Amino acid sequence: MELRIVSKALKYIVIGVFALWTLVPLTWIVSLAFKSYAEWRVSYFVPKNPTVDNFVLLFKPQELLGKYGVMGATAIIESATKPLLNSLVVTVAATVLSVFVGFFTAYGASRYRAPGPFTLFFTLLTRMLPPAIFITPIMVYYSNLGMLDTYFGLVFLYSAVTVTYAIWILKGFIDAIPVEWEEAAMLEGATPTKVLFRVVLPLVRPGLVVAGLFIFLLTWSELLFALVLTNINAVTLSVHISKYVGAVGQLFGPQAALALIGSIIPVVIGYAIQKHLVTGFTFGMVRG
Amino acid sequence: MASVLSMSKEIPRSIKLLATLPLNILLNAILIIPFAIMIYLAFLKWSPAMGIDWWEAPFTGISNFIRALSDARFINALANTVTYTVIVVSIEFFLGLLLAYLMLEEFVGKKAILSLIIYPLMLPPVIVASVFYLMFQPYGPVNNVFLRAVLGEDALRITWFLNPRLAFTALIIADIWQWTPFIFLILYSALSAVPRRLVEAAQVLGASSFTIFWRIRLPLIKPLIIVAIVLRALEAFKMFDYAYLMTGGGPGISTETISLYIYRVSVLYTDISYAAAMSLIVLVMLAIVIRLFIWYFFERVR
Numbered sequence: 001m002e003l004r005i006v007s008k009a010l011k012y013i014v015i016g017v018f019a020l021w022t023l024v025p026l027t028w029i030v031s032l033a034f035k036s037y038a039e040w041r042v043s044y045f046v047p048k049n050p051t052v053d054n055f056v057l058l059f060k061p062q063e064l065l066g067k068y069g070v071m072g073a074t075a076i077i078e079s080a081t082k083p084l085l086n087s088l089v090v091t092v093a094a095t096v097l098s099v100f101v102g103f104f105t106a107y108g109a110s111r112y113r114a115p116g117p118f119t120l121f122f123t124l125l126t127r128m129l130p131p132a133i134f135i136t137p138i139m140v141y142y143s144n145l146g147m148l149d150t151y152f153g154l155v156f157l158y159s160a161v162t163v164t165y166a167i168w169i170l171k172g173f174i175d176a177i178p179v180e181w182e183e184a185a186m187l188e189g190a191t192p193t194k195v196l197f198r199v200v201l202p203l204v205r206p207g208l209v210v211a212g213l214f215i216f217l218l219t220w221s222e223l224l225f226a227l228v229l230t231n232i233n234a235v236t237l238s239v240h241i242s243k244y245v246g247a248v249g250q251l252f253g254p255q256a257a258l259a260l261i262g263s264i265i266p267v268v269i270g271y272a273i274q275k276h277l278v279t280g281f282t283f284g285m286v287r288g
Numbered sequence: 289m290a291s292v293l294s295m296s297k298e299i300p301r302s303i304k305l306l307a308t309l310p311l312n313i314l315l316n317a318i319l320i321i322p323f324a325i326m327i328y329l330a331f332l333k334w335s336p337a338m339g340i341d342w343w344e345a346p347f348t349g350i351s352n353f354i355r356a357l358s359d360a361r362f363i364n365a366l367a368n369t370v371t372y373t374v375i376v377v378s379i380e381f382f383l384g385l386l387l388a389y390l391m392l393e394e395f396v397g398k399k400a401i402l403s404l405i406i407y408p409l410m411l412p413p414v415i416v417a418s419v420f421y422l423m424f425q426p427y428g429p430v431n432n433v434f435l436r437a438v439l440g441e442d443a444l445r446i447t448w449f450l451n452p453r454l455a456f457t458a459l460i461i462a463d464i465w466q467w468t469p470f471i472f473l474i475l476y477s478a479l480s481a482v483p484r485r486l487v488e489a490a491q492v493l494g495a496s497s498f499t500i501f502w503r504i505r506l507p508l509i510k511p512l513i514i515v516a517i518v519l520r521a522l523e524a525f526k527m528f529d530y531a532y533l534m535t536g537g538g539p540g541i542s543t544e545t546i547s548l549y550i551y552r553v554s555v556l557y558t559d560i561s562y563a564a565a566m567s568l569i570v571l572v573m574l575a576i577v578i579r580l581f582i583w584y585f586f587e588r589v590r
Contacts, residue, residue, distance in 0.1 A: 014390055015390055019401055022405050023404070041425075043433050059538060102311075103309050105310070105311045114304045119315075124578070126315075128522045129574055130526035130574070131579070132523060133550070133570055134319070137323065138327065140342060160317075163314060198304065223409075223528070224529070228554075237550055256422060258418075258491070271410070274406070282503055286477055
C-alpha cells in the first residue's frame with residue numbers, strides 16, 4: 001500500500017515537472033514582452049513597470065528605437081504590419097488552394113483509386129524530404145519565371161508541399177462516409193460529379209475545416225522557403241521574426257512581443273483541432 | 289474500401305479529371321520541373337555571378353559530387369545533423385513514452401495537463417527558436433535564474449552560443465522542448481486505443497500495471513512507435529530554424545546542419561550547381577529511408 005502511494009506521488013511529480021518545463025519559456029516570454037527597456041536583462045519574472053512599448057515598437061519602430069539609443073536598428077527592423085498581412089494573405093490562399101486540390105484527389109483515392117498509389121506516395125515523399133533540398137532549384141526556376149518575392153510564388157509552393165496533408169486527412173474523412181449514400185444518389189440518376197459536390201462535399205465539411213486549419217498551421221510556421229524566396233514585397237512573419245534575432249541593439253523586449261503575437265493564431269488553431277493533431281502530423285497513419 | 293463504387297473498375301471521366309488534373313498541375317509546375325532542373329544543374333558548373341543563364345553553363349560531369357564527398361564542411365554538416373537527430377529522437381522518445389505511460393490512467397485535471405503539455409507542438413519553430421535564443425542569453429533566465437541557483441554568480445559568465453558543445457546542447461534543448469509532445473501524443477493516442485478487454489483480462493490474471501504496459505500495450509502499438517520515431521527523425525533531420533536563428537551554425541561550423549549548409553551555399557555563396565549536387569546526395573540518401581518506411585507502413589501489411 002505504501003509503495004502504491006509513493007509511486008503515485010512520483011507519477012504526479014514527474015507530470016508536474018514536465019508541465020512546469022513546458023510553461024517556463026511561455027511565462028518568460030510573456031513577462032519579457034511587457035518589460036521596459038531597463039528590465040530586459042534582469043532575472044525576475046514579474047515586470048516592475050509593465051509597459052506596452054515593446055508592442056508599439058513592433059509597429060512603429062522609428063518612434064521608439066531612438067529612445068533606446070539603437071538608431072542603427074531602424075534600417076533593419078521595419079514595421080511588422082506588412083509581414084503580418086503578407087503571412088495572412090499567403091497562408092489563407094495557400095490553404096484554400098491546397099484543400100481544394102486535396103479534396104478532389106482524396107475523393108478519387110478513396111472511392112476510385114485515381115490517382116494511383118504512386119502519385120500518393122510521391123506527395124508523401126516530397127513532404128518528408130528536407131525543404132532545404134528544394135530551395136536551390138526553386139530559386140532558379142522562380143527567378144526565371146519572375147516569381148521571386150511574389151505572393152503567387154509562395155502560395156503555389158506552399159500548396160504543393162502541403163497538399164499531401166489535405167489528401168491524407170480528407171481521405172480519412174471520406175473513407176468514413178458510408179458509400180451507400182453515394183450509390184443511392186447514383187441510382188436516382190445523379191452524375192458522379194453531382195454526387196461529389198452535392199452528397200460528399202457537404203458531408204465532409206468538418207474534414208475540410210480540420211485539413212484547412214492544419215495546413216494553415218504548417219504554412220504559417222514555415223521559414224526556409226519564405227527566407228529564400230522573399231525579399232521586400234512578400235516578406236512573411238517568420239522572416240520578420242528572424243530579423244530580430246541578433247539585431248543591432250538586441251531588441252529582446254520587442255522580440256518577445258513579436259513571438260507572442262506570432263503564436264496567437266497558431267495556438268488558437270491548434271486547440272481548435274486538438275483532437276486531430278495526431279492524425280494531421282502523421283498523414284492519417286495514426287488516428288487521434 | 290470494398291464497395292460497388294470501387295469494384296466497378298472503370299473510373300468516371302469527370303472524377304478522374306478532377307482527382308488527378310489539379311494535383312498533377314500543381315506538382316508538375318511547382319515541384320517536378322524544379323526537380324528536373326536540379327538534376328541538370330548538379331552536373332553543371334554554374335553560379336549567377338558567371339553572367340550566363342544556367343542552361344548555357346558548361347557541363348562538368350560528376351565533379352560536383354566528388355567535391356561534395358571531399359568537402360569537410362559537407363561531411364561536418366551531415367555528421368552534425370545525424371548526431372542531432374539521433375540524440376533528440378532518443379531523448380524525445382524516452383520522455384514521450386514515459387509521459388504517455390504516466391498519463392494513461394485517469395486523474396483529476398488530466399484534460400488540462402494534456403492541453404498544456406501539447407501547446408509547444410502548435411508553435412512555429414521559428415518562434416521557439418527566437419524564444420530559446422532569448423532564454424539562453426548570458427543574462428537570460430537559464431543562466432540568471434536556474435543555473436544561478438546552482439552555480440552562483442559564475443552562471444552569468446556562461447555564454448551558450450560561443451561554446452560548440454553548449455551551443456549544440458541549446459539546440460537540442462529547444463528541440464526536446466518543442467517536439468517531445470509530438471512523440472507523446474502519438475504514443476498516448478495509440479496506447480489509449482488498446483482494447484480495454486485485453487487489459488482487463490490481464491488484470492484478472494493478476495498482472496501488474498507495469499507488466500500490462502510492457503507485455504501487452506507496448507507490443508500492440510509497435511507499428512505506431514515506428515511511425516512516431518521515423519516521422520520525428522525525418523523532421524529532426526530537416527532542422528533549419530533553430531540553427532539559423534539561435535546559433536547561426538556557430539561557433540564556427542560546429543552546429544551547422546545540412547539544411548543550413550545547403551542554404552548558405554545556395555543563397556549566400558550562390559554556388560548553385562554545387563548546392564544542387566549536395567541536395568541530390570541528401571535526397572537519394574533519404575529517399576531510400578522513406579521508401580522503406582512507406583513500404584513498411586502501407587504495403588507490407590496488405
